Amino acid sequence: MRAVTYERATSAQGAAQASVGHKGAKFIGGGTNLLDLAKLEIETPSHLVDVTRVPGLDRIAPTPDGGLRIGATVRNAELAADPRVRRDYAVLSRALLSGASAQLRNKATTAGNLLQRTRCLYFYDTTKPCNKRVPGSGCSAIGGLNRTLAIVGVSDDCIAHHPSDMAVAMRVLDAGVETVMPDGATRTIPIADFHTLPGKTPWIETTLKPGEFITAVTLPKPVGGRQSYTKVRDRASYAFALVSVAAITGPGLQRFAFGSIAHKPWRVEDAERLKGADAIADRVLTGARSTDQNRFKIALVHRTLDATMRGETA
């Protein structure tokens, strides 16, 4: 890891200003992704803006329209255990609890989780070309080891997947990402528009602007229904998903979002009007482009959705 200077932000706008005021500045929340990558010099921040002590950002509070506002620095463990989340947004609790380990969830923050970077092996291997790490250097995964990578929304430049479990639940819940700019302007980005596809610019992963700071994630009022998060992985715990399904079902209610199959949490609202797992999965996977190694994910999406719809999973 390169040498860094350190600054503790005392307000959200102050954090945003600090990040544009220093070349090479990076916000740091739990640090579980940033420090991991900084140690490997995949990320090379020269100035760290600690956002964990900004007053108020560690709170979960009701919104006037009956929803919930989750502060950016609320820890994943705390969010998963919040009584309101357990009762009204079970899919979010389950998704969080399926991710990483108890120790990591005690550190990881809401904003940091949304912004965690891909687990593509070559993104981590600094001896290999990777368009996401070094724009224009090429993609080692296309034609390399790509079993865990994306099957929809891919491009000729990058087939990386987004590894977050939490973000998949946020997508099925229609969350909003609240931000503040260095000049104090605020906006709410619908989660559907927050993460981007790789296209020709795989190093761009969200619609955040330079210096834009996440203050909270909001959830609309509870929709009820049976909520579940099904995660298929190579070992039973402490492993990233190969495929995951966040589901909310009930009378007149059918919503599904999929994890680890695209550069963003994947949801096709059109498919939710269809009947039966296969029909829905076919629509969800329209335009899929898999490789020899990750073709199995297509069948896995069908089967995981089927198991979810039969209520065979948590």
Next chain:
Amino acid sequence: MHTEPTGGVSRREILGTGAATASMLAAPAMAAVTPDKAREADPPLVRVMLTVNGKPENLTLDARTTLLDMAREHLKLTGSKKGCDHGQCGACTMIVEGRRVNSCLSLAVMHDGDTITTIEGLGTPDKLHPMQAAFVRHDGYQCGYCTPGQIVSAVAMLEEVRSGAPSFVSPDLEHAEYSDTEVRERMSGNLCRCAAYPNIVAAIGDVHAGKKS
């Protein structure tokens, strides 16, 4: 903070601790950036005050120092182990402000003012913590490398169960209960290359049940 202060004060003296100092020291917007080489040769330092195993510690550290390196290299508390340094094994687990965390991914400066417990703070060879005693009784290890992390993690894990926090395998999110299945899921952040898992689960079970021998 990375600009050279004026007025003959060395950078070491000006780098301080606490929210007030930290923000005071923030460089003005668009300040010139110290060339990399100079900075790598003379990395920015920070002052950190924390309580480790009940003892106040006052340290001047490279800002990059993790809690793990702080304990092992600066405080000579070598019980916490560096298995991976990337959050993948749990050997470095410490309890920070009551919560178990991977100390290898925690910067000491971010924990200024915090209270930290390492394996050395749980018990001593003469006066073992019940979890340490149970690990000995059950042979909850082979090589022992993962053991400090396992024990620290297990102590905090039992607190989490007591608080009613659910896990991914809890059938009912609103009423989590203790079981071996729960223990296996909740302890999955601590890998054991020797696969002493069955004995680890048994040792934890003893402590949960309040068994002494």
